[in-house]
Amino acid sequence: MPTARLNGELITDWESFHTVSAEVFGFPEFYGRNMNAWIDCLSYLRDEDGMSKFRLRENEVLDIEVQHSEKLRQNAPEIVETLEFCIDDINDRYADYGEAPALKLTLR
Structure with a gap:
């Protein structure tokens, strides 16, 4: 399972969250x-x-690990609450297209 690791020590506000996300996920x-853009x-x-450096195969899941x-x-x-909500929302989008969920959140 591919893993995207977000360092929770580096995230202190929304600005730093988006900076870390852009780097970790390889956003354009x-x-x-x-x-909205993250989703x-x-x-x-x-x-x-x-839109991301990650490309999943059918039924493959990207583990978003928050260290x-x-x-x-x-x-x-x-940020943690919004992250949980948005991952659920994204997985619902995949389900709407008849696909398996694509994201898993792991809090470490």
Whole structure:
């Protein structure tokens, strides 16, 4: 299973979340640095759209591992909550197209 590791010690606010995400996921230069853009970039991981450096095969899942998640939860609990919500939303999008969920969140 491919893994994208977000370092929760580096994420203290939304700006740093989007900076870390852009680097870890390989988002394009025009990435909008908001959660709508984050969702859009991760909604087509099984397509060749170039919105992320990850490309999943059919039924493959990308594990989004948040390292030092307790530190992140302490510094910015709204980011953890929003991340959980958005991953569920993205997986619902995949289900709407008859595909298996593409993302798994692991808090370490």
